[in-house]
Amino acid sequence: MARPDRSIDPRIIKSAEKEFLANGYEKASLKEICQKAQITTGALYKRYKGKEDLFCAVVADTVAALNAVMEEKCSISVEKLSDEELVTAWEMNASTLWWFQFLYEHRNGFLLLIKCAEGTRYSDFQHDWVEVMTGKSYEYFLETRKRRLTDASISRDEMHILLSAFWTTIYEPFIHGYGWEQIKEHCKLICDLFNWRRVLGFPSV
Known part of the structure; x- marks a missing residue:
């Protein structure tokens, strides 16, 4: 049985943080975030409802x-x-x-x-x-x-x-x-x- 890739969520958060810091929320690109996190957009949407949900996850701590x-x-x-x-x-x-x-x-x-x-x-x-x-x-x-x-x-x-x-x-x-x-x-x-x-x-x- 394949083990789940537990590195996906940290990669998304790290990539999203860099993208939001560089461009702000409104100009940030989910496509760029996914590419730099090396995931598909489908994988992102399985975890987050959308861009605002992702932003909130980044600043949650x-x-x-x-x-x-x-x-x-x-x-x-x-x-x-x-x-x-x-x-x-x-x-x-x-x-x-x-x-x-x-x-x-x-x-x-x-x-x-x-x-x-x-x-x-x-x-x-x-x-x-x-x-x-x-x-x-x-x-x-x-x-x-x-x-x-x-x-x-x-x-x-x-x-x-x-x-x-x-x-x-x-x-x-x-x-x-x-x-x-x-x-x-x-x-x-x-x-x-x-x-x-x-x-x-x-x-x-």
């Missing part, structure tokens, strides 16, 4: 990793945090570098989501991700106001705008193909640019 991080962050009960924890949550250096390290480990999938997803269910990924981040961030901010740690007045819409600007500075190095050393230097610039303690009205340290 990255999406799962991002969702896991966000679920962990959203599970934090801000009411149980100390005053110091609420304020230091806005410190930039360590947390921003952590995000860059995490995203760099998932850089191909992340780049597909932020640059190559037009035409898929992830077309609005950049906006949707910021919106999720805004929800939890604003919850932190409201708790600081409730405890009179700040008297700054910032609406949820303003928080979304600020975080959109912040996350654009996160996205762009990946779009421009920065290496890790460049990203570390870029991280320092971001931390100098975004002084959340001042914006949110926390005392200077």
Whole structure:
């Protein structure tokens, strides 16, 4: 009895990732993907419903990793945090570098989501991700106001705008193909640019 070729799926994913990165979802060719994976189109359609289904399979691990991080962050009960924890949550250096390290480990999938997803269910990924981040961030901010740690007045819409600007500075190095050393230097610039303690009205340290 012939053994199933278990190398087919990894070959498809690898070939599809390269094609989507090179041409974006809309211009990507299933024919090219199949040729480079050395399979027939019939073999591909046995595994995936079509091009979008294949794109989603390519980014699945990255999406799962991002969702896991966000679920962990959203599970934090801000009411149980100390005053110091609420304020230091806005410190930039360590947390921003952590995000860059995490995203760099998932850089191909992340780049597909932020640059190559037009035409898929992830077309609005950049906006949707910021919106999720805004929800939890604003919850932190409201708790600081409730405890009179700040008297700054910032609406949820303003928080979304600020975080959109912040996350654009996160996205762009990946779009421009920065290496890790460049990203570390870029991280320092971001931390100098975004002084959340001042914006949110926390005392200077």
